[in-house]
Amino acid sequence: MRILKDRILAEGRVLPGNILNVGSFLNQQADIGLYNEIGGEFARRFSGERVSRILTVEASGIGIACVTAQYFNVPVVFARKFRAKNVGEDLYSADVSSYTHGVGYTITVPRPYIRREDSVLLIDDFLANGCALEGLAALTLAAGARLAGAGVVIEKGFQAGGRRLREMNIRIESLAVIDSMSPEGGIVFRD
Amino acid sequence: MRILKDRILAEGRVLPGNILNVGSFLNQQADIGLYNEIGGEFARRFSGERVSRILTVEASGIGIACVTAQYFNVPVVFARKFRAKNVGEDLYSADVSSYTHGVGYTITVPRPYIRREDSVLLIDDFLANGCALEGLAALTLAAGARLAGAGVVIEKGFQAGGRRLREMNIRIESLAVIDSMSPEGGIVFRD
Numbered sequence: 144m145r146i147l148k149d150r151i152l153a154e155g156r157v158l159p160g161n162i163l164n165v166g167s168f169l170n171q172q173a174d175i176g177l178y179n180e181i182g183g184e185f186a187r188r189f190s191g192e193r194v195s196r197i198l199t200v201e202a203s204g205i206g207i208a209c210v211t212a213q214y215f216n217v218p219v220v221f222a223r224k225f226r227a228k229n230v231g232e233d234l235y236s237a238d239v240s241s242y243t244h245g246v247g248y249t250i251t252v253p254r255p256y257i258r259r260e261d262s263v264l265l266i267d268d269f270l271a272n273g274c275a276l277e278g279l280a281a282l283t284l285a286a287g288a289r290l291a292g293a294g295v296v297i298e299k300g301f302q303a304g305g306r307r308l309r310e311m312n313i314r315i316e317s318l319a320v321i322d323s324m325s326p327e328g329g330i331v332f333r334d
Numbered sequence: 335m336r337i338l339k340d341r342i343l344a345e346g347r348v349l350p351g352n353i354l355n356v357g358s359f360l361n362q363q364a365d366i367g368l369y370n371e372i373g374g375e376f377a378r379r380f381s382g383e384r385v386s387r388i389l390t391v392e393a394s395g396i397g398i399a400c401v402t403a404q405y406f407n408v409p410v411v412f413a414r415k416f417r418a419k420n421v422g423e424d425l426y427s428a429d430v431s432s433y434t435h436g437v438g439y440t441i442t443v444p445r446p447y448i449r450r451e452d453s454v455l456l457i458d459d460f461l462a463n464g465c466a467l468e469g470l471a472a473l474t475l476a477a478g479a480r481l482a483g484a485g486v487v488i489e490k491g492f493q494a495g496g497r498r499l500r501e502m503n504i505r506i507e508s509l510a511v512i513d514s515m516s517p518e519g520g521i522v523f524r525d
Binding site: 166167170171172173174175176178179201202203205206207208209210212213216217218219220221223252253255256 | 357358361362363364365366367369370392393394396397398399400401403404407408409410411412414443444446447
């Protein structure tokens, strides 16, 4: 997706430790016009998948998922990272390790929010080691629902997550795949 | 806002400890049609405020803020609850205590994302003790920006936050104000 790659090149900052800071437009400050371009692109790519529900995990994927949902006209379900007091016990859960924050966590969704007859599209801002998407896929399969695939804004193609998820036969659509990046060498996209 | 109050009465569940579970449509599963009604209503109420930026705090306010931002055509800034590795040190910060989760936390925003010339609209799903909004207001004022006000979906009018914030001369627009609620007595709205 050209408009996205251009924005990453213009504003993304590569930090030590394979961290890409795109906070200025994607995941701490949201350019809502760009979010709409992203949502429309996911809608085009997954138009044949009878998507009935979008599933994401808090926090930074929520905005992109909500804007995208407008193009599918379906509800969004947010998996929670912490078991809060105001959630009941009837939950699907999956364990996730985190690259960015260095600690693992459990994600949960109340059982009524994913139905067996659903076709679920996963949405997230980043795909790196794939643990978050793998957890969301596990929640979907635990519900007995169909997994339509995963829409990812930026995939770190030099990490193992994308390959592992595709080997699990999960359809992954990444709008920008980075093949290499470094503070010195800049960002190189696939293709 | 009638459509919202009807939905709260139909699907909201009052749990012990003054907890209102509206997860089925507002903050764990998002009805995006309702989100658009909410966004349009905030746009009407704050139309005279020259809003140039929307500020919210992760996680459940993000979706509502992003859909609302489409009506103002402005960026959304997400205050973070944890200092993650991929955020630099040049931050505004404010301390917040949490009613739902029982522990306090610090919220932060990178300084470049709120400018002195901004007119900032705060958006959140709930207003109870007001600590989250008070923290967002503090970030806004620390940046030297104008505080346009706060748009709240559900205000627990029987808790002190709304009164305290209004006494601070902050414009609060709550789309549904609950005067009392209990598992036995149900939900009573103001008006």
